Amino acid sequence: NAGVTQTPKFQVLKTGQSMTLQCAQDMNHEYMSWYRQDPGMGLRLIHYSVGAGITDQGEVPNGYNVSRSTTEDFPLRLLSAAPSQTSVYFCASSYSTWGLGQKRFFGPGTRLTVL
């Protein structure tokens, strides 16, 4: 198994540009989620999904869109990038539909810089 994969590893955007961060897992996990990690702030949940076709907001959803058309993929879209979105982004998945208590597998992260 490849586990949780994220692409790209690094990205530089200009303010106002759009892009999609890709996340895929090959473990047939129901629960997938996106976090951002900023210096001194730990990880914060952006959006999550409990299965194909079902998504919901986390703690910091503004400026980001997600969709879940397949079990394997959970892309994160930035419609109009802002410097405040400069961060490291992590995707994570777990087996349980409700995610409670199940081990989360994290991707390697994407470092995004918005100029």
Add this chain to the structure above:
Amino acid sequence: AQTVTQSQPEMSVQEAETVTLSCTYDTSESNYYLFWYKQPPSRQMILVIRQEAYKQQNATENRFSVNFQKAAKSFSLKISDSQLGDTAMYFCAFQTGNQFYFGTGTSLTVIP
């Protein structure tokens, strides 16, 4: 709102010694899970240990153990026989339902 507080931004320990990292949380929920994650310089997030709130027994995983004090909302991590590979950022995390909250992390350095 749920909050997770790690009051020790940085800590160091001599190799083979024991160190305890502190974590407190605030919630009105009765059913939740607590976790400690390790993030080495590679940036990969690695689950160290987890605790179910309804279990009174403290979780242990080899050299890692927790002291879970539910009434005090405290969840500290003890690392015994510290090894150089334990050098990393350690994050305390809280989960209720589908929401997940992390503390700001403690940077641990193991000194040879």
